[in-house]
Amino acid sequence: MPKLVGQPLKRVEDPRLISGKGQYVDDVQLPRMCYAAILRSPYAHARLRNIDVRKALQAPGVVAVITGKDILGKVGPLPCAARPVPDLKTPTHYALAVNKVYFVGHPVAVVVAEDRYLARDALELIEVDYEELPSVTDPEKALLPEAPIIHEELGTNLAFEWKMEGGDVDSAFAQAEVIVRQKFVNQRLIPVPMEPRCVVADWDSGRQLLTLWTSTQIPHLVRSLVAGMLHLPEHHIRVIAPDVGGGFGQKLQVYVEEALMGYLAMTLNRPVKWTETRRENFMASIHGRDQVGVMELALKRDGTILGLRYEVVADMGAYYQLLTPAIPTLTGLMLCGPYKIPAVRMTKKAVFTNKMSTDAYRGAGRPEATFLLERMMDLAAKELGIDPAEIRRKNFIQPHQFPYTTPHGITYDSGNYEAALNRALELVEYEKWRKEQQQARQQGRFLGIGISSYVEICGMGPSRAMPAGGWESATVRVEPSGKVVVLTGAHPHGQGEETSFTQIVVDELGVAPEDVTVIHGDTEAVQYGIGIFGSRGLAVGGTAVYQAARRVREKASKIAAFLLGVRETEVELQDGHFVVKSDPSKRVSFQQVAAAAYDPKNFPPDMEPGLVATAFFEPSNFTFPSGTHICVCEVDIETGEVTILRYVAVDDCGKVVNPMLVEGQIIGGIVQAFGQAMMERCVYDENGQLLTGELTDYPIPKAHNAPKIVVDRIETPSPVNPLGVKGVGEAGTIGATPAFINAVCDALEPLGIRHIDMPLTPARVWEAIRAAQTLQP
Amino acid sequence: MRLTVVVNGRRYSHEVEPRLLLVHYLRDVLGLTGTHIGCETGICGACTVLLNGQAVKSCLLFAVQAEGQEITTIERLASEGQLHPVQQGFWEKHGLQCGYCTPGMILAAAALLARNLNPTEEEIRRALVGNLCRCTGYQQIVEAIQWAAECMRSQSGTAPKKP
Numbered sequence: 001m002p003k004l005v006g007q008p009l010k011r012v013e014d015p016r017l018i019s020g021k022g023q024y025v026d027d028v029q030l031p032r033m034c035y036a037a038i039l040r041s042p043y044a045h046a047r048l049r050n051i052d053v054r055k056a057l058q059a060p061g062v063v064a065v066i067t068g069k070d071i072l073g074k075v076g077p078l079p080c081a082a083r084p085v086p087d088l089k090t091p092t093h094y095a096l097a098v099n100k101v102y103f104v105g106h107p108v109a110v111v112v113a114e115d116r117y118l119a120r121d122a123l124e125l126i127e128v129d130y131e132e133l134p135s136v137t138d139p140e141k142a143l144l145p146e147a148p149i150i151h152e153e154l155g156t157n158l159a160f161e162w163k164m165e166g167g168d169v170d171s172a173f174a175q176a177e178v179i180v181r182q183k184f185v186n187q188r189l190i191p192v193p194m195e196p197r198c199v200v201a202d203w204d205s206g207r208q209l210l211t212l213w214t215s216t217q218i219p220h221l222v223r224s225l226v227a228g229m230l231h232l233p234e235h236h237i238r239v240i241a242p243d244v245g246g247g248f249g250q251k252l253q254v255y256v257e258e259a260l261m262g263y264l265a266m267t268l269n270r271p272v273k274w275t276e277t278r279r280e281n282f283m284a285s286i287h288g289r290d291q292v293g294v295m296e297l298a299l300k301r302d303g304t305i306l307g308l309r310y311e312v313v314a315d316m317g318a319y320y321q322l323l324t325p326a327i328p329t330l331t332g333l334m335l336c337g338p339y340k341i342p343a344v345r346m347t348k349k350a351v352f353t354n355k356m357s358t359d360a361y362r363g364a365g366r367p368e369a370t371f372l373l374e375r376m377m378d379l380a381a382k383e384l385g386i387d388p389a390e391i392r393r394k395n396f397i398q399p400h401q402f403p404y405t406t407p408h409g410i411t412y413d414s415g416n417y418e419a420a421l422n423r424a425l426e427l428v429e430y431e432k433w434r435k436e437q438q439q440a441r442q443q444g445r446f447l448g449i450g451i452s453s454y455v456e457i458c459g460m461g462p463s464r465a466m467p468a469g470g471w472e473s474a475t476v477r478v479e480p481s482g483k484v485v486v487l488t489g490a491h492p493h494g495q496g497e498e499t500s501f502t503q504i505v506v507d508e509l510g511v512a513p514e515d516v517t518v519i520h521g522d523t524e525a526v527q528y529g530i531g532i533f534g535s536r537g538l539a540v541g542g543t544a545v546y547q548a549a550r551r552v553r554e555k556a557s558k559i560a561a562f563l564l565g566v567r568e569t570e571v572e573l574q575d576g577h578f579v580v581k582s583d584p585s586k587r588v589s590f591q592q593v594a595a596a597a598y599d600p601k602n603f604p605p606d607m608e609p610g611l612v613a614t615a616f617f618e619p620s621n622f623t624f625p626s627g628t629h630i631c632v633c634e635v636d637i638e639t640g641e642v643t644i645l646r647y648v649a650v651d652d653c654g655k656v657v658n659p660m661l662v663e664g665q666i667i668g669g670i671v672q673a674f675g676q677a678m679m680e681r682c683v684y685d686e687n688g689q690l691l692t693g694e695l696t697d698y699p700i701p702k703a704h705n706a707p708k709i710v711v712d713r714i715e716t717p718s719p720v721n722p723l724g725v726k727g728v729g730e731a732g733t734i735g736a737t738p739a740f741i742n743a744v745c746d747a748l749e750p751l752g753i754r755h756i757d758m759p760l761t762p763a764r765v766w767e768a769i770r771a772a773q774t775l776q777p
Numbered sequence: 778m779r780l781t782v783v784v785n786g787r788r789y790s791h792e793v794e795p796r797l798l799l800v801h802y803l804r805d806v807l808g809l810t811g812t813h814i815g816c817e818t819g820i821c822g823a824c825t826v827l828l829n830g831q832a833v834k835s836c837l838l839f840a841v842q843a844e845g846q847e848i849t850t851i852e853r854l855a856s857e858g859q860l861h862p863v864q865q866g867f868w869e870k871h872g873l874q875c876g877y878c879t880p881g882m883i884l885a886a887a888a889l890l891a892r893n894l895n896p897t898e899e900e901i902r903r904a905l906v907g908n909l910c911r912c913t914g915y916q917q918i919v920e921a922i923q924w925a926a927e928c929m930r931s932q933s934g935t936a937p938k939k940p
Contacts, residue, residue, distance in 0.1 A: 010868055010869065010871075011868070011871065013876070014867070014868045014873065014876075015868070017873055017876030017879055018851075018860070018864040018867050018868055018873065018876075018879060018880075018883060019811070019851065019852070019854075019855060019860075019864065020809070020810070020811015020812070020850065020851030020852045020854075020880050021811065021852075022811075022876050023810075024810075024813070024877065026804075026810075026813075026814070027804075027810035029805070029808070116801075117794070117796065117797075192911055193875070193877075193911060194813075194815045194821060194823055194875065194877040194878045194909065194910065194911050194912075195813070195815065195875070195877040196814075196815070243875075243876060244875065245813070245875045245876065245877030245878075246874075246875040246877060246911050246912055248911070275814075277817060278815065278816040278817060278818065278821075493875055494874035494875030494876070494912050495874065496874065660871045661871070663871070663917075664871045664874060664912075664913060664917060667913065667914040667916050667917065668874065668911075668912045668913050668914040669914075670914060671913075671914030671915065671916075672911065672914070674914075694816070694818055694820070695816050695818065695820035695821060695909070696818065696820060700909060700911065701914070701915075702905070702906050702909065702915075703901070703902040703903075703904075703905035703906060703908070703910075703915040703918070703919070704899075704902045704903050704905070704906050706902075706914055706915045706916070708916060709914065709916060
């Protein structure tokens, strides 16, 4: 039987999902279930003088109304898991506002009613007396002395300062022949998973068990933290995350609504469901990015990089969510990219503003790093008159230099950066396009070519470097009939690990794919796990599955040898049978071995019955996928409209388990990056009103404007795990944004345009063109 | 109000509130949870169903507006255990990841192929502008629909379009 790892096996999760038989949280219907709706602040910053819920309580169908004061001491504050510096300033994050509201969308009260319409009706009957306060939404202005202080008890909007340094940065800049400098905005984004969040809570007073169905990437961590908030022992909460309709980091969270619904189900003794509206999702589920900073690159005239420094203000929003303070730190870790940069420094000011919290959004800190560095590489190339491919090639870390440690102590596992660049140049037909660009310019047309070479940090990660554990768990359980159940602590939400984990198990145990079931997302069924984020599903979760399957195979081998009356070294697994190597006609099937394990009448005397193994895999390091993307575009200088003519992506995510899934992740990620590069921007006005509050105001890529992507890959196995895999979930979003922007800026170079901040909407591009034309004689 | 409607070939009659959205009727009253809700404002298309064969957004219709009409949801697209070619195409070509937009996307594609068995790539992409997907980047969705179109053409004996 050929190995399944490496094959484009069709997804095992698809039959249910294409037939409308998936189960998402909002599909859960329970007897006597009531529905919650949440009153949210219309102000960015205000004092709560009074909340009058009497009318709402009398409204038809209303079961309960709660406010922040009602639940003080009963529902504890939401914790944050990240603590990048010891003197981090941490505001208390109550589940409902108590004295003040800090952002538009801040939860103020919850109504529970017999149906969702009645719950929403009653929201309008709650009377809140707000005393509006001055607000601040610009993170740089939040640091000015005249800025209103958001959390009075902290006395400052400066959440913390963080500094990272490696090598001798000052002397690198002193020796520089050229210094390139640019200010960059990594704009705030809204993740927009297609499924909004949803929570169903059910309290079993007999077992004293709270069951929470929630649309999350991290069911076990939700259980641990909600248990703490509700003062419940951890084993009295069961969290179920069934099919999850996209996460992108927005569901790598514990949210106040999860604790609130749990509290309501317990106090009302009825199941409660809350389904987020899209507007709520935009206002009150985490946002991404939001950094404003200045980067400087010190170089020699021949293009050799001597050092870099980055000074940044990072917007935390009004509160920390689960990992908020850690996200810009990830930018720092990857600032050196795929280049030998001997000296690096990043200084960060993290600030509070009257906006929703930022946190991990697909790529989480690394897209920012790639964007900054790859824009700088192009700016340096232009300044020095070097081809952008050449300046990258000149500075790449070479294949023989791995494992490579950056000056700030990050050790890259493996890579072959030049191979990916060369393949991408070939695939895009770089020379041809450069010639075409010259000809087009003579005809007054503006073609541009943008290169982005990236390396990212994923497969998160060793526990010593993670806020919670960095391992993952798996149980492989063979039933008496030989069917296999895999319990994974990782929790896929669209990436397809039910399929890739099946492939791993099939190869180890020799069973058919249809004989394997992968179970995840139920804390009562599955041993403790961490979840899926940071492109860790396969590299950490898949490795745990592999290790557990290997342990099962070892035991099965021993049983088979006993049944066959030979030494263990004399049997091997062939096509679902254990055979004697010297005489393959002597054989027992995997099913016979499984049956013997559970009916151990003819069984090795020193062996326990059963055929099951659990593994917890702790990786020794992160993994470092890499690649080069190249975009070719044309800009219409009359309208500012950008047309993507060609986009090639050559990625290296290590060994590939399922090339079809890899391609899906890469293309999907690139189109999401295209959204950031060309159209998406979350906008608050000066008063803290969210101007992009619906999908009508916040465009994401659609079928007719999404670019077509040509994909290829190279394969450099990772030494960090036995599968040699790295991870691919975020590579597209990390690698792609600068390719788009570099292409547009390259196209507009003849106009003297140096840089345009994302997103490159036609209006922005047109404004830049007009400004440049006004400047020119 | 009394609502009588045929859903997936079966006649239903219910007393409903006039303001009840069609999507909530399908999901909460009939238990057809394959139709999803992504925005309630008619942008995302996750709630797409077929109303008399036309793709419509069931969050933009009141249930009572479907009075006397025929609705097909994702649950009925496969017949007698046989996947619709569009469903099969999505499976073959990896046209879905999280699966949340998928039922609406499949129904929008099925409606397109019902009126045009030979769509160009551009026509396919235009036909999907009312259906958002955040996972796939659409490329494999387009390939899935092309696969389905070819499959349906060969079933119906229509010659494939020359390139």
